[in-house]
Amino acid sequence: MSTTENTTKAALPAMTHTVGMPRHQKIIFVVLLAVLIALPFMVYPVFAMKVLCFALFACAFNLLLGFGGLLSFGHAAYFGMASYVCAHAAKVWGLTPELAILTGTATAAVLGLVIGSLAIRRQGIYFAMVTLAFAQMVYFFALQAEFTGGEDGIQSVPRNDLFGLLPMKDDLTFYFFVLAITYGGILFIYRITHSPFGQVLKSIRENEPRAVSLGYHVNRYKLMVFVLSATFAGLAGATKSQVFHLASLTDVHWTMSGEVVLMTLLGGMGTVLGPIVGAAIVVTMQNYLAYLGAWVTVIQGCIFVIGVLLFREGIIGVLSRILKKPL
Amino acid sequence: MIKRTALMTVAATALAAAPALATDVKLGVLNDQSGVYADLSGEGSVVAARMAVEDFDAESKGINVEIISADHQNKPDIASNIARQWYDQDGVDVILDVPTSSTALAVADVTAEFDKIFINSGAATSDLTRGNCQPTTIHWTYDTASLANGTGKAVTDAGGDTWFFLTADYAFGHALERDTTAVVEANGGEVLGSVAHPFPGTDFSSFLLQAQASGAKVIGLANAGADTVNSIKQAAEFGIVQAGQKLAGLLLFINNVHSLGAETAQGLQMTTAFYWDMNDETREFSERFQAEIGAPPSMVQAGVYAGTLHYLKAVEAVGSNDSSAIVAKMKEMETDDPLFGKGYIRKDGRVIHDMYLMEVKSPDESTGEWDLLKQVSTISGEDAFLPMEEGGCEFALAD
DSSP: OOOOHHHHHHHHHSSSSSSSSOOOHHHHHHHHHHHHHHHHHHSOHHHHHHHHHHHHHHHHIIIIIIIIOOOOOHHHHHHHHHHHHHHHHHHHHHOOOOHHHHHHHHHHHHHHHHHHHHHHHHHHHHHHHHHHHHHHHHHHHHOOTTTGGGGGGOSOOOOOOTTTTBBOHHHHHHHHHHHHHHHHHHHHHHHHTSSSSHHHHHHHHHHHHHHHHTTTTTTHHHHHHHHHHHHHHHHHHHHHHHHHTTOOOGGHHHHHHHHHHHHHHHOTTTTTSSSHHHHHHHHHHHHHSGGGGGHHHHHHHHHHHHHHHHOOTTTTHHHHHTTTTTO | OOEEOOOOOOOOOHHHHHHGGGGEEEEEEEEEETTTTTTHHHHHHHHHHHHHHHHHHTGGGGGGEEEEEOOOTTOOHHHHHHHHHHHHHHHHEEEEEOHHHHHHHHHHHHHHHHHHHEEESSSOGGGGGGOOTTTTTESSSSOEEEEEEEEHHHHHHHTTTTTEEESSSSHHHHHHHHHHHHHHTTTEEEEEEEEEEEEEEOOOOOHHHHHHTTTTTTEEEEOHHHHHHHHHHHHHHHHTTTTEEEEEEESSHHHHHHHHHHHHHHHHHHEESOOOSSSHHHHHHHHHHHHSSSSSOOHHHHHHHHHHHHHHHHHHHHOSSOOOHHHHHHHHOOOETTTTTTEEOOTSSSSEOOOOEEEETTTOOOSSTOOOOEEEEOOOOOHHHHHHEEEEEEEEHHH
């Protein structure tokens, strides 16, 4: 989060020329796809889908923090609100999964536009606090509003036929739909960060006054990346509500905003793979440590302490430094 | 890594003697083991389930029972994922406990999808046997409607005929207030007013002063958890109970009262489905339980024990682990166990048993750390729980 950390890390990816993908990254994306295709045959498909949703959520967050240099403490608002709207659309309006997810995502985009346009007027800790404050408002809205079902959440959300044609009841079938969304989302985020727009973002992150002096409308870029990040967070949240057939207060609570920060930092902020790895680790801990009962939080805490002490730049960040290649 | 409590392994000789009789069942206790509900459910519920298996003497009856447990961290997605995995891959036959409404509703759906059995003890939402009822759900211990009914009726009958509500400002709080208001008015009482406090709240002083100024005989606390505990603490600071008004907690557990202490909570009235110090049988059970956990069982843990016992009886009667046959048997047989006494399970899955209106003892009356409650009255199951006809459970009303 500190600026010194940013500069050292940014020096790596920013210097590479951005026409096309470097060869090793092409390989990474192919291997990633292969792993994700094999995943549901190795672990439980619903769990695999959860990993995908959180991977996309963390990548969306990383777009804002790692590339835009903006630390938001309120990303649960977009994630959670999109999941509520998607669940409502599928259950009450009977929309097909792709339309329900799009409705949820659009809601997150609008929410991102409103909150973002106000939040980007402040910087640093004030920015973080403004996003947190808005996220709390969204939380209280979700708690009080009639359609969210308060504490009970929206339950028994149906998974209708995709495009009104393909049955999606089977978890393994739905996994590949979720995979398409997540993988597409991650590629899109990669494209954004390696576009001229992404380069301008990096320059703003490194030195905002200089970017202004070069004639960039800094606030427009910031707003744009904020809205994009909120949109992808919404896409992840909406997809999650279809995976689990439910939307609940957990997804809109501030702890969820904290979890996504942890995922990104643990995996490696500003890297392509980092958030995916971070999300996989956190979600795996939550699920597979559940059998340890009361010890789950203690072990989680220890792992985070170790992570912070040994991998200051995140797991992928450290790997990237050792291999001297942006990952 | 997986904590397995393999309880009963029928010896090879017994297997050889009667191979046809052995039935394997696997119980999964899914609850909060590290968060705010860990004391009232948590590890204690796992112990309660194990005690039920031992007391039933499942081994000698040819039933092999294995118990596994997990912490759902109060997150519905984690609960739903674990439930799915348990049913699909680990061969779990029945899931027990599951506190908090959102996780319970999620598990109820997954259970119906896999056609297994869900015996809930920890969750409050009456939706489990109403709008979101499932043929595979059995709701054992309590629900919001029974607490509202129980406290509302019993307190009004006992002379507390004017009420003022302190309500947590969200769906749950308003539902509790609405249900209780209906009961109070039906029993000839009057509601003088109510005030909504933010959720979660920390400062209740202005709301408590309004309640005090209303002059109502009873202040109903339509909130839960930390909000209830904090409002009771602050009410004690204002001396509200000493000044003659009664506090009625609508959702409160023995563990909450214990953490408040008799000094602070004295005079508070609450409804509970179980109290450890009711008769010889509950005392005997609680003594064994306390030896393991260090505290007497909460009503949620007692419900896990009773639910497991009734389930095992049904397994014995059916002679297999066929879920639909077992659920049918459970609903057909009367429930009878040392903790809840006699009762029955309605078609919609609601277990009907007596509830009790309790009052927190004063420090002078209390003789021990856990000697906290005295019984004011018994509320019969028919009075406490909402009639099935008003519940709106479609499959139960259809036949």
